[in-house]
Amino acid sequence: MADGSVYVPAKRLTEFMIGALVKMGVPREDAIIVADVLLASDLYGVRSHGIAHLKMYYDRIKAGLQLPVTHWVLVHETPTTAVMDGGNGMGMVAGYHAMKTAIGKARANGLGAVAVRNSSHYGVAGYYTRMAADEGMLGMSLSNAHPSVAPTFGSEPLLGTNPIAISAPSDEAFAFTFDAATSVVPRGRLEVAARNGETIPPGWVIGKDGSFPAESSRLIEEIDRGNAALLPLGGGGEQMGGHKGYGLAAAVEIFSAAFQNGAFLSELHDSDKSGNPQPSRIGHFFLAINIDHFLPQKQFRETTGKILRELRESGKIPGEEKIYTPGEKAYGNEVRVARDGVEIPPAVQKSLQALCDELNAPGLDLEF
Amino acid sequence: MADGSVYVPAKRLTEFMIGALVKMGVPREDAIIVADVLLASDLYGVRSHGIAHLKMYYDRIKAGLQLPVTHWVLVHETPTTAVMDGGNGMGMVAGYHAMKTAIGKARANGLGAVAVRNSSHYGVAGYYTRMAADEGMLGMSLSNAHPSVAPTFGSEPLLGTNPIAISAPSDEAFAFTFDAATSVVPRGRLEVAARNGETIPPGWVIGKDGSFPAESSRLIEEIDRGNAALLPLGGGGEQMGGHKGYGLAAAVEIFSAAFQNGAFLSELHDSDKSGNPQPSRIGHFFLAINIDHFLPQKQFRETTGKILRELRESGKIPGEEKIYTPGEKAYGNEVRVARDGVEIPPAVQKSLQALCDELNAPGLDLEF
Numbered sequence: 001m002a003d004g005s006v007y008v009p010a011k012r013l014t015e016f017m018i019g020a021l022v023k024m025g026v027p028r029e030d031a032i033i034v035a036d037v038l039l040a041s042d043l044y045g046v047r048s049h050g051i052a053h054l055k056m057y058y059d060r061i062k063a064g065l066q067l068p069v070t071h072w073v074l075v076h077e078t079p080t081t082a083v084m085d086g087g088n089g090m091g092m093v094a095g096y097h098a099m100k101t102a103i104g105k106a107r108a109n110g111l112g113a114v115a116v117r118n119s120s121h122y123g124v125a126g127y128y129t130r131m132a133a134d135e136g137m138l139g140m141s142l143s144n145a146h147p148s149v150a151p152t153f154g155s156e157p158l159l160g161t162n163p164i165a166i167s168a169p170s171d172e173a174f175a176f177t178f179d180a181a182t183s184v185v186p187r188g189r190l191e192v193a194a195r196n197g198e199t200i201p202p203g204w205v206i207g208k209d210g211s212f213p214a215e216s217s218r219l220i221e222e223i224d225r226g227n228a229a230l231l232p233l234g235g236g237g238e239q240m241g242g243h244k245g246y247g248l249a250a251a252v253e254i255f256s257a258a259f260q261n262g263a264f265l266s267e268l269h270d271s272d273k274s275g276n277p278q279p280s281r282i283g284h285f286f287l288a289i290n291i292d293h294f295l296p297q298k299q300f301r302e303t304t305g306k307i308l309r310e311l312r313e314s315g316k317i318p319g320e321e322k323i324y325t326p327g328e329k330a331y332g333n334e335v336r337v338a339r340d341g342v343e344i345p346p347a348v349q350k351s352l353q354a355l356c357d358e359l360n361a362p363g364l365d366l367e368f
Numbered sequence: 369m370a371d372g373s374v375y376v377p378a379k380r381l382t383e384f385m386i387g388a389l390v391k392m393g394v395p396r397e398d399a400i401i402v403a404d405v406l407l408a409s410d411l412y413g414v415r416s417h418g419i420a421h422l423k424m425y426y427d428r429i430k431a432g433l434q435l436p437v438t439h440w441v442l443v444h445e446t447p448t449t450a451v452m453d454g455g456n457g458m459g460m461v462a463g464y465h466a467m468k469t470a471i472g473k474a475r476a477n478g479l480g481a482v483a484v485r486n487s488s489h490y491g492v493a494g495y496y497t498r499m500a501a502d503e504g505m506l507g508m509s510l511s512n513a514h515p516s517v518a519p520t521f522g523s524e525p526l527l528g529t530n531p532i533a534i535s536a537p538s539d540e541a542f543a544f545t546f547d548a549a550t551s552v553v554p555r556g557r558l559e560v561a562a563r564n565g566e567t568i569p570p571g572w573v574i575g576k577d578g579s580f581p582a583e584s585s586r587l588i589e590e591i592d593r594g595n596a597a598l599l600p601l602g603g604g605g606e607q608m609g610g611h612k613g614y615g616l617a618a619a620v621e622i623f624s625a626a627f628q629n630g631a632f633l634s635e636l637h638d639s640d641k642s643g644n645p646q647p648s649r650i651g652h653f654f655l656a657i658n659i660d661h662f663l664p665q666k667q668f669r670e671t672t673g674k675i676l677r678e679l680r681e682s683g684k685i686p687g688e689e690k691i692y693t694p695g696e697k698a699y700g701n702e703v704r705v706a707r708d709g710v711e712i713p714p715a716v717q718k719s720l721q722a723l724c725d726e727l728n729a730p731g732l733d734l735e736f
Binding site: 076078080081109112138150151153156176178185204206208209233235240245247251254259261262291293294295299300306307308314316318320326 | 444446447448449451477478479480481483506518519520521522523524526527532534536544546548552553569571572574576577578601602603607608609611612613614615616618619621622623625626627628629630632633634657658659661662663667668671672674675676678679682683684685686687688690691692693694
């Protein structure tokens with residue numbers, strides 16, 4: 001809880017975001033989706049991807065990197081599969097409709113998979129998998145991203161932080177949700193460290209010379225200049241399994257690009273080789289698995305719940321009081337935020353104020 | 369290359385394994401599958417899961433933990449999905465037919481997924497995903513396993529080393545294949561360390577007291593007694609992403625058990641709470657994605673190949689000469705073994721000799 005934070009009720013924040021998005025040129029029905037994805041991120045506690053990102057989307061729209069109107073279209077379709085073109089619009093709008101399409105196909109035919117091309121940053125990957133879990137299905141969501149991560153033994157940031165999200169319904173108050181970058185830490189974690197003047201431990205980032213930088217300030221800039229790179233889950237080299245994180249990131253890159261003949265790795269830079277801005281052409285992959293096609297829903301939920309409970313109740317190392325299960329922290333945060341409102345720290349207040357000024361929208365006021 | 373190793377041509381080794389398996393009571397057509405999975409492991413360079421394991425399967429059959437005849441049956445089936453009961457037989461036979469079923473469904477309907485219950489150790493996970501890649505499909509294979517891995521902040525070995533394997537066809541000589549345990553290292557790596565009298569680095573294993581043991585001798589026994597546990601990919605705690613490896617392992621547990629109302633976590637011990645031996649009841653999950661339902665096969669293969677080549681040719685840290693791509697080391701090993709034969713180190717020669725003696729099979733001779 002940063003000093004100077006304000007707490008805004010979720011409903012009020014959603015209205016604000018929808019208003020701002022409409023002002024940016026996003027159609028109202030799409031703005032509702034984008035605001036819901038951003039709010040979800042704040043609810044889950046992934047604050048880097050929530051309202052803190054709203055101005056970034058505006059900056060991208062202004063720079064011509066993505067369009068406010070998302071002309072998504074299914075360019076190829078079968079009863080279980082589809083390829084969507086995201087029309088270089090809002091990634092959340094493409095993502096939402098792609099997962100909805102996958103869920104519809106899985107409802108009818110057991111399984112549904114949709115590959116998306118020409119999309120953009122789609123926010124928190126776990127939003128889409130929870131859509132599937134809410135429909136009683138297992139959901140999987142993958143995306144490539146801006147180059148930031150070096151392959152094992154490499155120094156060049158080439159892979160995105162390429163998230164993997166998986167949700168599965170349970171008999172508990174929340175769905176099992178795994179949602180993580182395939183790097184040790186996401187880019188946002190470096191931004192937080194830089195903001196707080198913290199050093200970072202060896203194994204998060206690798207320098208071009210093979211060293212582990214400790215100093216976090218300007219590290220994101222150094223990565224974007226190719227002078228450093230995030231390390232894949234497992235860290236540098238192979239001793240602690242860095243090749244596994246790298247392999248997972250590469251698998252996500254293939255899922256996200258190869259099913260739709262799309263862009264990948266260095267092609268996902270914000271500017272081309274001459275330095276001119278270019279659309280990100282990010283790709284996503286969504287899978288929905290209809291549990292009813294395997295066994296009664298109730299049995300699946302019970303098994304998932306029992307797995308989570310056995311993990312949670314198992315022996316802890318001395319000094320640790322709690323074993324969390326995937327999705328549990330996010331759920332706890334949701335309950336807290338529903339009660340207290342979304343925390344808006346001073347830096348985000350400032351960026352939202354700047355956004356309102358730019359949009360010349362006096363009606364858009366969070367009363368900071 | 370251990371002193372005293374012999375090199376046996378792959379064909380000769382396969383004949384030996386089939387002969388031995390038939391002697392163990394495995395029907396000839398099943399023995400052909402089991403021998404092929406074990407040989408593949410030696411070809412890929414995963415020698416812990418190859419012929420080195422043959423005697424372990426015999427020991428398990430003798431102990432009544434699994435049956436030599438695999439009465440697998442599809443207990444539920446739709447055009448895209450199936451649930452298979454593995455009949456507590458040979459995991460490779462169940463796995464082979466389950467992936468074949470998934471591939472058949474994907475050929476007809478775009479996607480195919482098969483959950484398997486009452487199975488046993490199925491060997492190297494990447495065997496099954498390569499089956500899909502050989503048919504021009506993306507394959508995914510997951511399995512739970514004997515409890516060995518502690519959740520983040522936990523000390524109890526509960527999760528299996530729960531492998532994830534993914535293969536995707538490319539335009540290169542080999543398919544992209546990611547195949548890895550979701551722990552930092554597999555159990556086999558500890559056996560190798562113990563055999564060689566090596567110490568292990570902090571972060572591979574956690575003791576009940578929260579310490580990182582360095583001494584590798586008897587560590588597997590300590591894990592099986594619950595006094596230590598393998599750590600998930602990312603290591604202990606959350607700083608290096610240990611919660612991500614844990615989350616992936618938990619997702620694999622759900623995939624492997626929840627779709628077939630199966631056993632999980634502590635239920636997968638070789639003995640029940642009274643110490644009586646019990647079948648392992650391992651579960652698997654197989655997914656096949658028919659690329660032709662998304663776009664022309666050639667485009668997919670080219671994109672995958674380009675991703676692999678860009679990774680391979682990217683900047684290396686000083687002192688490193690090569691960036692490997694997933695599947696590349698296994699392919700290099702295959703080429704080498706096809707030329708030189710499979711290396712059988714002295715310890716494996718001894719276990720095979722003991723197996724031959726027990727099977728009373730004088731015709732089964734590798735002429736060590």
